[in-house]
Amino acid sequence: MSGYSGFIVGFLFIALIVACIFATIYGRKLIKTEKTDAVFGNPTKALGGWHWVVTGVSFILLTWFYFSWDAARAFNPKSANELCQIAKLDYAVNPIRTVFPIDDNYLRGTRLLQREEFQLAGLEGKIDALGLNEDKKAYALLIIESMREAMNSLASDKNLDPTVRENIAGIEERINTLTTNMADPSFPGAPTAKQIELAENQGAWGDPLNEIPLHPASPRGYKFDAAAKEMRSIALDFGRIRNTNAAFLAQVEEQKSRLKTFNQLTESATGLSDSEISERNDFSKTLTRVLRRIDDGLIFPPTALTGIEAALVALDKEQRSQQGAVSLYASLMMPGGSIDAGTSNCSEQGSGRWLPKPSDTILTLARISDPEIGYKGFPLLWYKMKPVSEMIGFIVPDFIVSLVPGEFPRHDETGLTTSNFKTSVYNFATGNFDLFSVPVPAGHIWDSLLRVLAGLFFGILLGVPLGLFMGLSRFCKGFFDPLIELYRPVPPLAWAPLILTIFGINDDGKIFLLFMVAFAIMVISARTGATGTALSKIHAAHSLGASNRQILRRVILPNSLPEILTGIRIAIGVCWGTLVAAEMLAGTTGIGFVENVARKQSDYEIIWTTIIILGLLGLIFDLIMRWVINKVIPWRGKG
Amino acid sequence: MSDLVSDNLNMVFNVSTGGTVHALKDVSFTLKKGELLSVLGPSGCGKTTLLNIIAGFIRPTGGKLELNGEEIDGPGVNRGMVFQQGALFEWLTVAENVAFGLEIKKTDKAIIDKKVDEWLDIVGLAGFGHVPTYQLSGGMQQRIALARCLINDPDLILMDEPLGALDALTREKMQSLVLKIWKETGKTIMIITHSVEEALLLGERLFVMAPRPGRLHKEYRLPFAEQGLTQDLRDVKATEEFGETREEILTMIWNMEEEIMGQV
Numbered sequence: 001m002s003g004y005s006g007f008i009v010g011f012l013f014i015a016l017i018v019a020c021i022f023a024t025i026y027g028r029k030l031i032k033t034e035k036t037d038a039v040f041g042n043p044t045k046a047l048g049g050w051h052w053v054v055t056g057v058s059f060i061l062l063t064w065f066y067f068s069w070d071a072a073r074a075f076n077p078k079s080a081n082e083l084c085q086i087a088k089l090d091y092a093v094n095p096i097r098t099v100f101p102i103d104d105n106y107l108r109g110t111r112l113l114q115r116e117e118f119q120l121a122g123l124e125g126k127i128d129a130l131g132l133n134e135d136k137k138a139y140a141l142l143i144i145e146s147m148r149e150a151m152n153s154l155a156s157d158k159n160l161d162p163t164v165r166e167n168i169a170g171i172e173e174r175i176n177t178l179t180t181n182m183a184d185p186s187f188p189g190a191p192t193a194k195q196i197e198l199a200e201n202q203g204a205w206g207d208p209l210n211e212i213p214l215h216p217a218s219p220r221g222y223k224f225d226a227a228a229k230e231m232r233s234i235a236l237d238f239g240r241i242r243n244t245n246a247a248f249l250a251q252v253e254e255q256k257s258r259l260k261t262f263n264q265l266t267e268s269a270t271g272l273s274d275s276e277i278s279e280r281n282d283f284s285k286t287l288t289r290v291l292r293r294i295d296d297g298l299i300f301p302p303t304a305l306t307g308i309e310a311a312l313v314a315l316d317k318e319q320r321s322q323q324g325a326v327s328l329y330a331s332l333m334m335p336g337g338s339i340d341a342g343t344s345n346c347s348e349q350g351s352g353r354w355l356p357k358p359s360d361t362i363l364t365l366a367r368i369s370d371p372e373i374g375y376k377g378f379p380l381l382w383y384k385m386k387p388v389s390e391m392i393g394f395i396v397p398d399f400i401v402s403l404v405p406g407e408f409p410r411h412d413e414t415g416l417t418t419s420n421f422k423t424s425v426y427n428f429a430t431g432n433f434d435l436f437s438v439p440v441p442a443g444h445i446w447d448s449l450l451r452v453l454a455g456l457f458f459g460i461l462l463g464v465p466l467g468l469f470m471g472l473s474r475f476c477k478g479f480f481d482p483l484i485e486l487y488r489p490v491p492p493l494a495w496a497p498l499i500l501t502i503f504g505i506n507d508d509g510k511i512f513l514l515f516m517v518a519f520a521i522m523v524i525s526a527r528t529g530a531t532g533t534a535l536s537k538i539h540a541a542h543s544l545g546a547s548n549r550q551i552l553r554r555v556i557l558p559n560s561l562p563e564i565l566t567g568i569r570i571a572i573g574v575c576w577g578t579l580v581a582a583e584m585l586a587g588t589t590g591i592g593f594v595e596n597v598a599r600k601q602s603d604y605e606i607i608w609t610t611i612i613i614l615g616l617l618g619l620i621f622d623l624i625m626r627w628v629i630n631k632v633i634p635w636r637g638k639g
Numbered sequence: 640m641s642d643l644v645s646d647n648l649n650m651v652f653n654v655s656t657g658g659t660v661h662a663l664k665d666v667s668f669t670l671k672k673g674e675l676l677s678v679l680g681p682s683g684c685g686k687t688t689l690l691n692i693i694a695g696f697i698r699p700t701g702g703k704l705e706l707n708g709e710e711i712d713g714p715g716v717n718r719g720m721v722f723q724q725g726a727l728f729e730w731l732t733v734a735e736n737v738a739f740g741l742e743i744k745k746t747d748k749a750i751i752d753k754k755v756d757e758w759l760d761i762v763g764l765a766g767f768g769h770v771p772t773y774q775l776s777g778g779m780q781q782r783i784a785l786a787r788c789l790i791n792d793p794d795l796i797l798m799d800e801p802l803g804a805l806d807a808l809t810r811e812k813m814q815s816l817v818l819k820i821w822k823e824t825g826k827t828i829m830i831i832t833h834s835v836e837e838a839l840l841l842g843e844r845l846f847v848m849a850p851r852p853g854r855l856h857k858e859y860r861l862p863f864a865e866q867g868l869t870q871d872l873r874d875v876k877a878t879e880e881f882g883e884t885r886e887e888i889l890t891m892i893w894n895m896e897e898e899i900m901g902q903v
Contacts, residue, residue, distance in 0.1 A: 196822075536726035539696055540784075542714035543741035544791060558730040635729040635773045 005359050009074035010376060013065050020058035057402040060513075061358070069348065072333035072355035073205055081213045083339040084328045085224035091341040092231035093312070096238050100309045109155070109299045116151055117242030119290050120144050123283060130283060131276035136265060143258050150251040151294045154243055157301040160286055161245045166239060168304060174234050175311035178227060182318045188226035195222070206360060212346040214338060224324065228341075238308075254296050263550070294450035356605040363610070364605040374443070375594050381445040385437040386617075393431015401426045417507040445613065447589040451507060452575045455514025459571060463519045464564055467526025468556060480523075488520040492578040496585055497502060505586035510579060516570040517578050525567025529560025562629075562636045569625040576618055642707070643670040643795055643827065644691065649701030650688055650853075660727055661852035662688045663699070668846070668855065670829065672794075674865050675821050677830045677842030679750060679888065681895050685853025686831045690797050693829070694720050706795060719793035723800045725780040727772045727787075733759070734768035736783055740791035758786040761823075763814065778809035781814070783819065791821065798830040802837065814840055818867050835888050839863050840872060847888060849895055857885070857891070 002134070027049070038045045051336040065071045072079065099108045108112075123144055127137060153159050191199070200218035203210045216225040266272075268281045330338065337350015347353070356364075368375050371382035404425045411417045427433050469476040487495075496513055503509030533556050541555045583592025591610050598606035629636070650663035662685040665780045667868060671674055679685050691697045692704065695714040706718065713761060734755050735742075739749045752860075761767050762782040774871070781801060788796060798874050802810045805873050814837065821828055838845055843864045849856035866875045 006709065112753070350774060533725065536722045536724065537728065539714070540722060540726040540787075541696065541739075542693060542696070543720040543793075544741050544743060544787070545715070545716035546739075550743055554743075558728070599890060633730070635771060 003261070005363070006074040006077055007535065009065065009070050009357075009359050013062070013071045013074065014535065016058040016062050016065070019562050020055055021060060023048045024060070027051045029056065030246075037068075049405055053331045061337055064355070066333075067351040068355040068357040069334050069337055069352040070359055070372050072352075074358065074359075075333065075474050076329060078218065079326055079333075079340055080346075082221050082224075082350075083215055083330055084212050084214060084341060086319075086323055086327070087218050087223040087226065087339050087341035087346060088228035089224050089231055090312045091343075092228045092235060093315070095235040096308065096312060099305065100312065102312075107305075108300070109302070112293070112299050114296060116290050117148070120148055123286060124280065126283065127281050129276070131272055131280075136615070137263075139265075140257075140262060140283070143255060143262065146258070147255055147287070147291060147294070148250065151247055151299065153248060153251075154294075154297070154299040158299055158306065159245055159248070160243065160304055164243055164245075168308065170368045171234060171238050171241070172307040173314055174230075174237075175308065178230050178234070179318045180345060181230075182227055182315070182322055187223060191216075191222050206357065211348065214346055220322065220324065220326065224244060224319070227319065239416065243300045243304075244295075244297040251293065253408065255291055259282075259284060259291070287517065354604055356608050360605050361608050365612070366607070371443075376588075376597060378589055379443040381441065381443040383439040384442040385434060385443070386440045387431075387437045389433050389435040390431045393429060393534070394433075398429050444589055444591055444594050445617070447507075448579060448583065448591045449617070450614070451510045451577050451590070452509045452514060452572070454507075455579075456518045456568070456571060457573055458511070458515045459518025459522050460468065460568065463522025466528045466529075467523040468530045468552065470523065471527040471530025471560075472488065472552075472556070477527075484520055484523055487516065488524075489491035492517045493581050496578075496582050500582065500586050503587075510582050510587070513582055514575045514579060517574050519572065521567050522564070523570040525563045525570075526560055529563030530556050533559045534562065562633050565625070565629050565633060569622065573618065574620045576614070576621065580614060641764075642672060644703070644705045645669070645693075646704070647687070647702040648699050648704060650685065650691065650692065650697075651700045657792075661726075663692075664852035664854045666853075668856055668858075670827060672827055673825045675685055675830075675841065675843040676846065677734055677832055677838040677844075677890070678846045678848060679832060679838040680846075680848030680853075680856070681892055681897075682833075682855075684848040684850040686848055686894075687799060689848075690799050690829070690831055693795070694718055698897045700753050706841045716744075717794045719788035719791055719796045721781070721784050721796065721798040721801045723803050725772075725777075725784040726786075727780055729771070731772070732768065733772055733775070733783055734739075735756070736772055736858065737786045739787060739788055739843075741806050746800070746803070747801075754790055755786075758790050761785045776809075776814060778805050781805065781813060785816070785820070787827060789824070790828075793843050794827060796826050798828065800831055800833060802863075803833060810837075814872060815867070817841055818864060831902050833891070835885055837877065838882060840867055840875065845888075849890060850865060850899060856895075859888075859897055867893055 030051070080396050097103065101107050104111070124141070127140055130137075130140070132140060163425055173415040195216065198215040199213075202215050202217075206211055216222045216355035259394075262282050265275070266284070274278075334352060337348065337352050339346055339352075340349045354554055367373060369380050374380060374382075401422065404422050406420065406422050408426075409417050409420050417419040466476070466480060470480055471477075490514060495516060497507040499513045499516075500509040537555055537559065538551060541551045546554065579590070580592035580595070581592035591614055595607055596609065599606075645666055645668050648663055648666040650661075652660045652662055653831070654660055664860065666685075666689065669852070678689070680686050688697070692710065693706075695711050698712075711718075713771070728739065731739070737758055738751045738753045741754065755768065759768060759858065762785055764779060764782055764786070766774070769777070772783060775783070784801070791848050801817075802813050806814060816830070817830075828841075829837075830841050839861060840863050842859075842861055845859040845861055846855050847857045847859070849855065863875050863881060867880075
């Protein structure tokens with residue numbers, strides 16, 4: 001991301017705000033001053049209003065610039081780097097913070113005690129299902145009770161081991177020192193040469209392969225980076241503290257041996273039912289797991305960690321005040337998410353992530369528009385040189401070879417084959433000869449276009465005549481209606497797997513699918529048009545001496561044109577949608593294919609680029625059709 | 640021999656609810672070349688059915704219909720038709736509409752152009768040739784329909800309430816135009832109308848038809864069309880004779896309507 005495009009984005013952003021405000025003010029003023037000569041409900045009230053178009057367009061663009069954080073990046077490209085350092089500290093504090101009721105309702109110890117007690121109580125309730133005699137039942141209950149005692153003993157402050165107490169105090173001390181350091185303007189001192197070098201060579205926010213620069217590059221950044229480093233070490237040490245003591249460990253060992261004895265009792269017992277065996281196994285497994293968790297020593301007396309908690313709160317307060325303006329900037333300009341730090345990188349989270357920045361999208365579009373780059377080794381829209389011989393070979397049918405008299409030559413005694421006339425004709429018909437090449441369009445966009453146009457072409461070519469005849473002849477209507485009404489209501493995409501399986505994933509299948517879509521629409525619209533011809537016009541043409549054929553061509557067809565053209569317009573839209581989905585299902589070229597690959601790679605910029613291309617092409621199709629309709633049938637609705 | 644001869648024409652329609660409707664019963668008449676006939680009657684008396692049969696759009700269920708000694712079997716160029724709403728081809732310009740019949744006959748382009756210009760001039764639309772028809776008013780559209788029909792030089796011109804949808808002023812102008820064309824071309828013209836005044840003005844002969852079953856009720860021979868060629872149409876209407884005939888026919892039709900109401 002160069003500063004140059006950042007300048008453009010910033011300028012555009014401000015220009016759009018100004019445009020939006022002025023268009024709105026202008027519109028408001030017009031409403032107040034305009035003498036409204038139309039009552040509510042009169043459609044003329046909706047005429048005009050270009051200024052509201054300006055407001056609407058600016059509003060959409062502003063939303064895009066704002067929620068994709070493009071504006072945030074344009075006005076302060078370094079903010080992300082600083083927020084990344086702040087996020088690092090947040091990420092480092094996390095392991096300690098989860099112990100305390102900050103993001104959670106309970107202290108971690110409270111939660112553990114509740115959970116294990118729930119487990120033990122559950123086991124007590126199930127004890128009758130184990131098929132134990134009274135002695136053994138008492139033994140099992142003893143194990144549960146002893147375990148409960150051992151667990152609860154950890155919650156007592158007087159059982160806290162002095163070494164553990166000392167370690168806790170040490171952590172508290174270190175956090176407090178860090179808090180003091182954060183407040184100190186000279187912390188952590190001047191950056192080292194290595195730090196400066198890393199900061200200078202790390203690129204900017206939005207560079208490809210480097211979403212957000214990771215290394216600190218500002219005084220505040222250095223401070224938070226150093227604090228995060230220290231915090232990681234503190235968290236590591238905190239994680240090593242285990243609340244155990246000699247009496248507790250002895251009790252744990254005793255329960256372990258008791259459990260072993262209980263298991264042996266089960267193994268040696270006979271005449272147990274299947275459910276009793278499985279219940280006993282569950283019972284001892286659950287107890288073993290509970291014992292192992294208690295043994296982790298993560299349960300502390302209720303007030304043992306309050307010092308650390310207070311230190312954390314103090315640190316949080318201090319680091320917040322140290323964040324200063326950049327956090328305000330983030331809450332203003334980076335809506336819908338935040339910058340998060342992981343173990344080795346920082347990334348945008350929320351709308352900044354899935355909504356690509358307009359500038360990036362345009363740059364991506366420009367990048368993949370370059371025919372040298374393209375997408376998956378194929379340009380978006382370019383040309384390639386195609387030998388004319390291939391086209392001739394495609395057009396000339398191969399069967400003409402069999403019409404040529406004679407046989408193909410056989411090799412002679414020396415092993416050579418001499419060409420004859422039949423060979424030449426064969427080479428000509430298959431395009432196997434040298435002639436000049438001509439440029440033809442090629443690329444993902446062209447492939448998609450070609451498929452739609454081919455499907456549409458055949459759909460119109462066959463659908464319009466059939467539709468007209470269906471509108472005029474009882475036989476045609478009765479014979480073909482069931483066929484069309486049988487396949488038309490099925491969503492085109494439901495046909496796709498079948499048709500792509502039969503015709504293959506190349507163009508044939510997709511073109512046939514689109515043909516089916518266009519054909520049904522064209523038949524129905526041509527039929528409506530033919531049925532809607534005014535009888536008096538047909539009568540007039542008859543009186544003027546027109547034959548049936550002439551009436552069809554000169555009266556019914558032009559009279560049906562409005563319906564036919566509307567049908568084409570609808571068919572283009574439906575074909576376009578079906579094509580993209582079909583390309584996603586199968587194939588190696590086309591816009592739908594590009595989008596599907598980008599989806600698999602979570603490449604949001606390419607996804608949005610294809611969406612924009614598809615939208616623009618759809619719009620262009622529609623504009624062309626509207627223009628054609630205005631040119632070809634200006635009488636529409638005026639007959 | 641260029642007469643329209645109708646001999647005991649009968650038309651019975653089957654109705655979808657079952658039963659039949661006798662639209663025309665024993666209609667017999669002879670229309671000589673160059674005559675101007677108007678047909679008048681209350682709604683449902685079979686006027687339009689009669690016209691459609693003569694035009695060849697539908698076939699009668701009984702009786703015979705001959706034009707110039709040949710039985711009418713389907714539509715043909717020798718009978719031109721003008722419809723109530725023009726029935727113009729709105730995808731063609733004025734000139735193309737007028738030229739339609741000649742184009743069908745594959746007439747030479749130069750002749751077509753010349754004839755189209757002539758006819759546009761006659762109906763008072765000179766210079767409108769390139770205009771699309773949908774941009775014109777109802778009266779102008781009817782003039783085009785007239786020119787489109789007449790350029791084909793038909794023996795018989797059938798008009799189905801041609802002036803019904805026009806305003807009073809335009810209507811009067813068109814009535815003069817029809818009379819003028821009748822005089823100048825000497826064509827046989829048959830006009831169906833709802834308006835008694837129009838029937839009197841545009842009818843050398845006038846058939847009053849009666850409904851249920853549709854039949855010829857009374858025939859008049861009238862002098863007003865001849866008078867209309869030389870005098871102002873309003874003067875013709877103002878004569879005593881015109882007023883008396885109008886009242887007579889109005890009473891006749893009024894009584895027919897009453898009778899129908901009574902039957903229901």
